Amino acid sequence: MLPGAVKELFNVLTPGDAFARLAPYLHGPRATERVRTEDALGRVLAEDLTSPGSLPTFRRSTMDGFAVRAADTFGASEGLPAYLTVIDEVLMGRPAERDPRLGEAVRIATGGMLPDGADAVVMVEHTQDVDDSTIEVLRPVAPGEHVIQVGEDVNSGDHLLPAGHVLRPQDVGGLLALGIVDVTVAMRLRVGIISGGDEIVAPDAEPGPGQIRDVNSYTIAALVERAGHTPIRLGIVPDVYESLERVARDSLDQVDVLILSAGSSVSTRDMTAQVIASLGEPGVLVHGVSLKPGKPTILAMIGEKPVFGLPGNPVSCMVTFDLFVAPTLHKLAGRPAIDHRQSLAARLTRNVASAPGREDYFQVRVEQRDDGLWAEPIFGKSNLIYTLVKADGMVRIDLDTSGLTEGQWVQVILF
Amino acid sequence: MLPGAVKELFNVLTPGDAFARLAPYLHGPRATERVRTEDALGRVLAEDLTSPGSLPTFRRSTMDGFAVRAADTFGASEGLPAYLTVIDEVLMGRPAERDPRLGEAVRIATGGMLPDGADAVVMVEHTQDVDDSTIEVLRPVAPGEHVIQVGEDVNSGDHLLPAGHVLRPQDVGGLLALGIVDVTVAMRLRVGIISGGDEIVAPDAEPGPGQIRDVNSYTIAALVERAGHTPIRLGIVPDVYESLERVARDSLDQVDVLILSAGSSVSTRDMTAQVIASLGEPGVLVHGVSLKPGKPTILAMIGEKPVFGLPGNPVSCMVTFDLFVAPTLHKLAGRPAIDHRQSLAARLTRNVASAPGREDYFQVRVEQRDDGLWAEPIFGKSNLIYTLVKADGMVRIDLDTSGLTEGQWVQVILF
Numbered sequence: 001m002l003p004g005a006v007k008e009l010f011n012v013l014t015p016g017d018a019f020a021r022l023a024p025y026l027h028g029p030r031a032t033e034r035v036r037t038e039d040a041l042g043r044v045l046a047e048d049l050t051s052p053g054s055l056p057t058f059r060r061s062t063m064d065g066f067a068v069r070a071a072d073t074f075g076a077s078e079g080l081p082a083y084l085t086v087i088d089e090v091l092m093g094r095p096a097e098r099d100p101r102l103g104e105a106v107r108i109a110t111g112g113m114l115p116d117g118a119d120a121v122v123m124v125e126h127t128q129d130v131d132d133s134t135i136e137v138l139r140p141v142a143p144g145e146h147v148i149q150v151g152e153d154v155n156s157g158d159h160l161l162p163a164g165h166v167l168r169p170q171d172v173g174g175l176l177a178l179g180i181v182d183v184t185v186a187m188r189l190r191v192g193i194i195s196g197g198d199e200i201v202a203p204d205a206e207p208g209p210g211q212i213r214d215v216n217s218y219t220i221a222a223l224v225e226r227a228g229h230t231p232i233r234l235g236i237v238p239d240v241y242e243s244l245e246r247v248a249r250d251s252l253d254q255v256d257v258l259i260l261s262a263g264s265s266v267s268t269r270d271m272t273a274q275v276i277a278s279l280g281e282p283g284v285l286v287h288g289v290s291l292k293p294g295k296p297t298i299l300a301m302i303g304e305k306p307v308f309g310l311p312g313n314p315v316s317c318m319v320t321f322d323l324f325v326a327p328t329l330h331k332l333a334g335r336p337a338i339d340h341r342q343s344l345a346a347r348l349t350r351n352v353a354s355a356p357g358r359e360d361y362f363q364v365r366v367e368q369r370d371d372g373l374w375a376e377p378i379f380g381k382s383n384l385i386y387t388l389v390k391a392d393g394m395v396r397i398d399l400d401t402s403g404l405t406e407g408q409w410v411q412v413i414l415f
Numbered sequence: 416m417l418p419g420a421v422k423e424l425f426n427v428l429t430p431g432d433a434f435a436r437l438a439p440y441l442h443g444p445r446a447t448e449r450v451r452t453e454d455a456l457g458r459v460l461a462e463d464l465t466s467p468g469s470l471p472t473f474r475r476s477t478m479d480g481f482a483v484r485a486a487d488t489f490g491a492s493e494g495l496p497a498y499l500t501v502i503d504e505v506l507m508g509r510p511a512e513r514d515p516r517l518g519e520a521v522r523i524a525t526g527g528m529l530p531d532g533a534d535a536v537v538m539v540e541h542t543q544d545v546d547d548s549t550i551e552v553l554r555p556v557a558p559g560e561h562v563i564q565v566g567e568d569v570n571s572g573d574h575l576l577p578a579g580h581v582l583r584p585q586d587v588g589g590l591l592a593l594g595i596v597d598v599t600v601a602m603r604l605r606v607g608i609i610s611g612g613d614e615i616v617a618p619d620a621e622p623g624p625g626q627i628r629d630v631n632s633y634t635i636a637a638l639v640e641r642a643g644h645t646p647i648r649l650g651i652v653p654d655v656y657e658s659l660e661r662v663a664r665d666s667l668d669q670v671d672v673l674i675l676s677a678g679s680s681v682s683t684r685d686m687t688a689q690v691i692a693s694l695g696e697p698g699v700l701v702h703g704v705s706l707k708p709g710k711p712t713i714l715a716m717i718g719e720k721p722v723f724g725l726p727g728n729p730v731s732c733m734v735t736f737d738l739f740v741a742p743t744l745h746k747l748a749g750r751p752a753i754d755h756r757q758s759l760a761a762r763l764t765r766n767v768a769s770a771p772g773r774e775d776y777f778q779v780r781v782e783q784r785d786d787g788l789w790a791e792p793i794f795g796k797s798n799l800i801y802t803l804v805k806a807d808g809m810v811r812i813d814l815d816t817s818g819l820t821e822g823q824w825v826q827v828i829l830f
Contacts, residue, residue, distance in 0.1 A: 314585070
């Protein structure tokens with residue numbers, strides 16, 4: 001037994017080391033396209049954007065009130081108000097027609113354009129009407145008070161957003177505010193998915209004895225879609241070398257990334273690795289990862305295209321997609337891998353044991369309790385799709401850790 | 416000044432109280448449709464789903480090895496192995512043709528269907544070949560070991576997913592595994608957006624003096640899209656009562672929810688409230704919320720349809736969308752309001768002051784440091800769209816709190 005055990009020890013990589021073998025081949029974005037900014041929500045920006053102008057382009061009032069020369073209000077109080085003559089009103093969307101001189105004020109609404117002569121706005125609540133054209137100012141304002149200066153939001157030439165940024169609603173609004181009506185974004189990647197296995201039938205078929213419905217290719221397709229890319233399901237292929245090899249080879253031309261959802265037996269995994277190796281260079285980079293669930297994962301590059309052999313068990317499949325495929329898609333789209341939105345901190349409801357020397361992942365359900373978020377482990381064999389359905393996310397146990405304890409804070413990777 | 420101040424004190428509601436006035440009118444889902452499960456990612460389930468069958472439908476092996484009667488292996492060890500005769504092999508996707516009797520084994524791969532006579536699987540690693548048809552078993556297995564029992568994943572009649580659940584990739588896979596190829600989901604809501612203001616021009620126009628480009632209707636449209644619904648931008652309408660009233664009335668028939676992105680001045684806000692009130696009953700429920708930014712928010716119901724008047728400032732607009740519109744859309748779609756994915760815990764990098772008696776929201780950028788996540792406040796007037804662009808989310812300061820301190824844990828609502 002010893003030679004085999006030693007061989008395994010040296011050949012099986014940590015998930016981090018495994019991805020590090022693939023990462024040097026991944027550069028992005030692979031291809032870009034120009035889209036309308038208003039249609040670009042969720043797309044990955046493929047250019048560094050700087051501001052073509054200033055915002056606002058004119059001094060704006062932030063209050064309803066009167067545009068004044070601040071000096072006219074110095075020392076004003078309810079007991080000793082400043083008297084100002086209202087000479088005009090600023091209409092929204094229009095420049096002021098008359099500039100206030102000493103002792104004069106111009107009525108202005110929130111968002112209105114400050115007349116040239118004014119340098120501050122007195123809130124209407126701090127004034128009283130004396131007659132049709134005279135107001136009392138009851139409090140002083142400082143120069144610049146209740147005014148947004150030209151370029152205070154953003155200045156011409158300012159850095160707006162970096163390439164790789166995933167566009168959010170406020171980014172769409174911010175770019176349109178500056179008249180940036182088109183942006184260059186990474187093309188969505190075409191991700192081919194082949195479902196392998198003699199036992200697999202389509203979801204609308206009635207499985208016979210020993211048969212199961214295809215789960216993984218639809219789960220993977222949805223994961224690809226959620227990552228912002230385009231899944232292409234390439235059908236169910238029997239566990240015959242020539243069939244798998246032909247479908248894989250034909251598909252590779254049509255896609256940017258190819259995923260083979262392989263069976264779980266050693267023989268089908270080995271066959272999948274051989275098929276992938278036959279497709280071209282550099283070929284299989286990783287075959288087997290020190291990871292539970294997900295050990296029999298294959299990472300490969302065929303020319304410029306990443307090819308994955310993911311384990312057939314649904315839980316292994318989803319864990320390895322998150323660990324290897326998702327960061328690959330991010331890199332190929334030119335997007336940074338870290339996304340705060342994908343994880344949260346919670347406390348464990350119970351102890352969880354783990355074998356050291358292997359990264360373990362287990363599923364949890366997240367519960368909001370009075371004292372914060374708690375993560376309740378859901379245990380189940382990695383063949384069980386409903387452990388995933390019951391779970392909100394997964395927790396990692398590091399390679400060098402023998403377990404986690406009840407009450408310990410853990411990071412839940414949401415899925 | 417006193418009567419006005421007192422009036423305001425009594426009339427302005429907390430955000431929670433404000434939404435509580437609207438909530439009793441909101442029931443969902445309003446309308447449902449039947450879609451293919453494979454196309455249902457992100458949709459809101461509108462039926463409680465129970466399992467039409469068991470999963471798996473047959474006993475499956477979780478290992479490559481031999482299906483045996485466990486009793487045959489009791490007491491087996493490397494020194495004293497059990498000898499078994501291999502009588503057959505289970506082919507994937509097929510039933511076993513022969514059942515093992517005492518002293519017999521059937522070769523089986525991971526995922527294979529257990530023959531009737533077997534009750535456990537011996538891993539191939541724990542066996543040694545003696546000759547073509549005989550193996551040594553080096554370790555005992557218990558009954559049920561390395562076997563998934565019928566219904567172990569899910570049983571016929573089990574509760575699968577509740578109405579209101581937002582479908583994730585693993586849910587799509589899990590439903591298809593059971594042959595559930597169609598599901599009933601909430602219809603996407605049509606959300607009309609009217610941009611009001613004499614100063615507003617389209618993003619592709621060059622603003623003149625005093626004019627600004629439309630930011631809010633595009634930001635709101637993207638927020639609606641991200642919430643899973645269908646935005647319908649109804650154009651820019653000048654601040655003229657008759658114009659706004661006509662567009663609002665005409666639009667109401669075509670949409671499920673109407674949002675007026677109003678100007679920020681008191682007069683346009685009052686006009687917006689009057690227009691909404693004129694549309695029908697019960698009319699305006701809330702006009703003004705004890706909230707910064709976002710005080711001049713209008714919540715209304717016209718017949719069955721929620722109508723919102725959101726403040727014109729981009730930051731106020733986004734905060735009030737999150738506080739009032741998003742939960743309204745969730746309720747109308749029949750979805751629970753809580754989503755762990757939308758917030759994270761981080762520590763504040765500095766003190767933040769607040770006026771008690773008002774809910775304050777401020778924007779933060781989230782930073783990953785060696786010791787965890789930190790939230791760096793971004794201060795800016797609520798008229799500045801780029802405070803939103805620079806931010807990852809916002810933090811609430813409660814009504815009865817006078818501020819937050821450096822190092823304090825806060826919940827960041829991501830946007």
